[in-house]
Amino acid sequence: MQPAHDDLGLVQALRDDGSVDPSTDPQLDDATLQTLFRHMIRLRLIDERMLMRQRQGKVGFYGASTGQEATPIVTALQLQPQDWVFPALREASIMLVRGFPLETWLAQIYGNAADVMKGRQQPMHMAGKAVNQVSWSSCLGPQLPQAVGAAWAAKIKGDHDVVSVAFTGDGATSEPDFHAAMNFAGVYRPPVVIICQNNHWAISVPSSKQTASATFAVKARAYGLPGIRVDGNDVLALWRVLSDACGRARRGEGPTFVEAVTYRIGAHSSSDDPTRYRSEDEVERWRQRDPIARFERYLRSRGLLDDGGRAALEAELTEEILTAIRAVEAHGLPERTSILDDVYAERPWHLEAQAEELLRHPPAPQH
Numbered sequence: 001m002q003p004a005h006d007d008l009g010l011v012q013a014l015r016d017d018g019s020v021d022p023s024t025d026p027q028l029d030d031a032t033l034q035t036l037f038r039h040m041i042r043l044r045l046i047d048e049r050m051l052m053r054q055r056q057g058k059v060g061f062y063g064a065s066t067g068q069e070a071t072p073i074v075t076a077l078q079l080q081p082q083d084w085v086f087p088a089l090r091e092a093s094i095m096l097v098r099g100f101p102l103e104t105w106l107a108q109i110y111g112n113a114a115d116v117m118k119g120r121q122q123p124m125h126m127a128g129k130a131v132n133q134v135s136w137s138s139c140l141g142p143q144l145p146q147a148v149g150a151a152w153a154a155k156i157k158g159d160h161d162v163v164s165v166a167f168t169g170d171g172a173t174s175e176p177d178f179h180a181a182m183n184f185a186g187v188y189r190p191p192v193v194i195i196c197q198n199n200h201w202a203i204s205v206p207s208s209k210q211t212a213s214a215t216f217a218v219k220a221r222a223y224g225l226p227g228i229r230v231d232g233n234d235v236l237a238l239w240r241v242l243s244d245a246c247g248r249a250r251r252g253e254g255p256t257f258v259e260a261v262t263y264r265i266g267a268h269s270s271s272d273d274p275t276r277y278r279s280e281d282e283v284e285r286w287r288q289r290d291p292i293a294r295f296e297r298y299l300r301s302r303g304l305l306d307d308g309g310r311a312a313l314e315a316e317l318t319e320e321i322l323t324a325i326r327a328v329e330a331h332g333l334p335e336r337t338s339i340l341d342d343v344y345a346e347r348p349w350h351l352e353a354q355a356e357e358l359l360r361h362p363p364a365p366q367h
């Protein structure tokens with residue numbers, strides 16, 4: 001595919017009947033296809049379990065990726081250990097694909113004594129030094145200039161072969177940081193890939209109210225970088241587009257902006273009720289284009305999956321997830337006085353006094 005694929009067309013590979021368009025087929029081997037499927041199912045099961053945990057009051061907040069599994073999972077499989085990821089709300093799973101332990105990842109959602117961040121982050125702000133993944137910032141947008149800056153630093157330092165990948169939602173493209181990042185990327189041409197997951201909604205605001213541009217991809221033209229629009233529920237098309245974009249960055253050929261067209265099947269987060277602003281008909285239309293179901297049809301048509309294999313995979317992954325959840329839930333809250341740690345090398349007298357005062361009060365009830 002040509003790098004300057006910046007028309008408004010949608011790159012697709014998987015057809016509805018489970019066959020593939022040969023002109024965009026990345027021709028992945030069986031093992032890669034199965035790895036992709038496994039990670040997507042794993043993410044869906046984790047989301048299901050964690051939303052239940054949120055409803056049970058075990059965790060405060062959760063933001064699921066249901067319907068949007070393809071983009072983070074395909075991205076993760078393009079990355080090498082030295083690459084950096086600057087996510088938005090729905091890409092924490094990239095850490096897991098890159099080998100981050102599930103238990104440590106889950107502990108960051110619980111924020112309990114098992115959490116390496118000592119419960120100081122909000123849930124869903126997972127980060128991992130070992131996998132070069134930075135926590136997102138809660139406010140929309142800052143991860144984009146951060147990623148472009150990290151890529152620019154790599155370029156200046158001569159760290160060839162280090163790619164930064166940044167994510168944004170459709171809504172966050174209205175933030176000044178998006179425009180600053182795109183402009184900087186266009187001018188300085190660092191090795192960065194900026195991916196917009198256009199899931200059609202920014203909580204209750206539809207993407208039609210977010211921009212007057214015909215697409216999000218077309219915005220890249222104004223900034224002088226290639227913009228590509230890809231079916232974000234089509235694993236094979238994503239592979240084609242994202243391997244191209246990461247390859248270009250890795251070879252020093254500059255940045256790419258990718259709009260992945262997808263849909264958030266569930267609520268924005270555990271704090272949202274989407275029935276108040278969108279129709280069940282719309283959701284149902286997108287359920288028909290579920291990225292996992294579409295991919296599954298393809299795997300079955302290639303003889304790589306059958307009912308038995310599907311059930312065994314789900315049982316195995318469910319067991320893994322429940323075991324990890326149980327292990328994390330066995331921990332209590334972090335040591336209360338740890339809130340005073342990590343500011344000074346040694347705790348000074350006034351923080352000692354605060355620690356003593358804190359301990360004179362009874363601890364908060366545990367779940």
Ligand SMILES: Cc1ncc(C[n+]2csc(CCOP(=O)(O)OP(=O)(O)O)c2C)c(N)n1
Nearest residue numbers: 138139140168169170171172199201202203
């Ligand atoms: C600067 C800022 N404004 C508003 C919010 C509240 N907020 C959190 S998520 C969100 C919607 C984000 O939509 P989008 O960028 O499309 O990402 P999605 O959640 O759909 O993946 C909003 C408005 C925020 N976190 N930061």
Ligand SMILES: [Mg+2]
Nearest residue numbers: 169170201202
């Ligand atoms: Mg959105």
